[in-house]
Each structure stands twice: as structure tokens, then as C-alpha cells.
């Protein structure tokens with residue numbers, strides 16, 4: 322008998338909805354901007370330790386001070402608003418306090434000078450820019466085109482996923498260092514002829530080629546993480562998410578993050594595409610990784626046969642029988658089709674997400690989970 326697909330039921334959580342006039346919107350905005358401002362001020366004070374060399378090259382620290390200025394004043398504005406509404410004053414007070422500490426430390430007036438690179442740093446700048454950008458873009462998209470309309474922004478376990486987001490972004494320099502060290506062992510496989518041939522291909526051709534080669538590596542890495550029981554316990558952390566949205570994809574065991582980033586470097590290192598092609602690929606891969614976890618109901622038309630879409634990857638996160646251990650591809654469904662792990666009932670979406678046996682629900686619990694028990 323064929324499998325009976327069901328509709329997912331999302332219970333509306335009215336108490337968690339953002340309603341104008343209740344002080345929650347202004348309270349959270351004040352805390353959000355105040356927290357980001359304080360982090361930014363710390364990054365301006367200690368750039369050697371709190372900014373990423375690779376990222377510093379891509380932005381202008383002086384012009385970002387204007388952004389910081391607005392963030393600080395808006396945090397104060399929203400904080401005062403919670404007092405004016407006479408609701409959620411504690412949130413407003415927290416936001417205002419964070420901003421006042423930022424002002425006391427020098428605020429947006431801290432002079433920007435040359436940076437002495439430290440051997441290792443925390444990616445506070447990467448965290449701020451990625452969080453600010455992603456929150457604005459993806460929260461807006463999810464509100465405009467939701468798959469699950471009733472799902473609230475601050476859904477169950479958003480705090481846990483937010484923690485993962487911060488943790489994995491702060492570690493960016495360490496991850497790059499380890500991945501570069503790992504890939505340097507493949508020096509013997511470098512072919513100058515192949516690399517100059519790759520660089521002679523038009524830009525779009527190079528990008529397509531990297532997408533396919535990286536996807537091949539990611540497919541098998543992912544599949545092995547599912548099929549070897551010891552590795553599955555590491556990867557199960559990513560699958561423990563039961564509510565899908567743009568932040569959900571951040572959940573991943575740190576061991577897996579290091580392995581995945583290191584392995585995907587191999588094709589990039591051996592093919593050595595042009596800088597433009599590499600930048601395009603990295604941007605595409607980063608955006609796609611967020612989009613496919615998002616609460617987005619966009620139908621995508623024929624694109625769904627070419628690229629991994631939210632519906633496709635949501636099926637990978639389903640705990641329903643026909644979907645288990647399918648849809649491993651990260652970029653295009655090609656390798657799932659080739660190797661027999663394709664599952665895409667286009668008329669349906671999963672009714673249940675998560676693992677078949679439940680994991681601990683805390684960061685530490687999940688960090689230790691692979692190393693405990695059998």
C-alpha cells in the first residue's frame with residue numbers, strides 16, 4: 322500500500338505572536354540592536370582578536386560605523402518606546418543598558434586604525450553582519466511567503482538554534498585554519514594543466530563545475546554520516562530540529578562543521594577556479610544552505626528539478642518512513658537521482674520533522690550526545 326501523506330499541523334501560539342502595542346516588538350528590537358551594538362563596539366576596540374582577516378578585506382570598517390550609530394540610537398528609541406507603552410519595560414531596560422555600555426566604551430567614535438593580525442580570532446564581525454543581514458532578509462521572506470503561516474518567529478527552540486548560529490559564526494577563523502591545513506595535504510594531487518584549463522572556462526561554466534564537484538563531495542560526506550552509526554550520532558544533532566526556518570540550518574555538531582568545511586575545500590583547492598567564480602560559489606552555497614531550511618512555501622516551478630529547494634531539504638529532515646535517509650544533496654538533486662536516494666513527492670510536504678528517537682534538548686547535551694551510550 323502506498324504511503325499516506327498527511328498535512329502538518331502547526332498549533333497557533335498566540336501568546337508568542339508579535340502584536341503591535343504590546344511592547345514585545347520594541348522590546349526585542351531594543352535588545353537585539355543593543356546587543357549587536359555592544360558586540361560591534363568590542364570588535365572596534367579589539368579588532369585583532371574579534372574580527373576576521375578574510376572578512377575585513379571585504380568591508381570598510383569606517384563606513385560601518387554609521388550603521389553602528391543608527392543601531393545604537395534605534396536601540397535607545399525602541400527601549401524608550403517600551404516605557405512609553407508601559408509594557409515589557411525589563412526588555413527595554415536591557416536594550417538601553419546594553420547601548421549605554423556601548424556608548425561608555427566609545428560607541429561609534431572609536432578610531433579605526435591598522436590591525437595587527439592575531440594568530441587566531443573570533444569572528445564577531447562575521448556574526449554581526451551575518452545575523453543582521455539574515456534576520457532582515459529571511460524573516461521578511463518567511464513572512465511574505467510562509468509555508469507554515471501559523472509558525473511564529475520565536476518558535477520552539479529558537480534560542481538553541483540562535484546559540485548554534487553564534488557559536489559556528491564565531492569559530493569561522495578556526496574553521497578556515499583547520500580546513501586550509503587539511504587541504505594542504507592534497508598538494509600532491511594539484512595539476513597545473515587542469516587548473517589553467519579550469520580558469521580558461523567562462524565564469525558561469527566554472528561556477529556550475531564547482532557546484533557539481535562540491536555537491537559530489539557533500540553528497541557522499543552526508544550519506545556516510547547517515548549510514549555509519551557512530552557518525553550518525555554526530556549528524557543527528559542537525560536532524561534534531563523539529564521546527565524548520567532560516568535559523569534551523571545553523572544547528573550542527575561542531576565536529577561535523579569542521580569535517581564538512583574541510584572536505585568541501587578539496588574540490589575548490591584542486592580545481593582552483595578564478596576568484597570571481599569562487600566568490601560566486603561561496604555566496605550561492607551560503608544562501609542556499611539558509612534558504613533550504615527556511616519556512617518558505619515558494620513553489621519554485623521547474624527550478625525544483627535543478628536545485629535543492631526548501632521542499633526538497635525539508636523532506637530530508639522528515640521523520641516519516643519513506644523520507645528517511647534520502648535527499649542528501651546540498652546543491653542539486655543530481656546525485657540523489659544518480660545514486661537512488663531521491664524523494665520528492667511534489668504535492669506534499671512533511672507532517673513531522675526530527676529524529677526517530679529524541680536527542681537531548683540543550684547545546685551541551687547535544688555536544689556530548691555522540692560520545693555517550695552505544
Ligand SMILES: [Zn+2]
Nearest residue numbers: 543547556560
Ligand atoms: Zn542529514
Ligand SMILES: [Zn+2]
Nearest residue numbers: 559570614634
Ligand atoms: Zn539540513
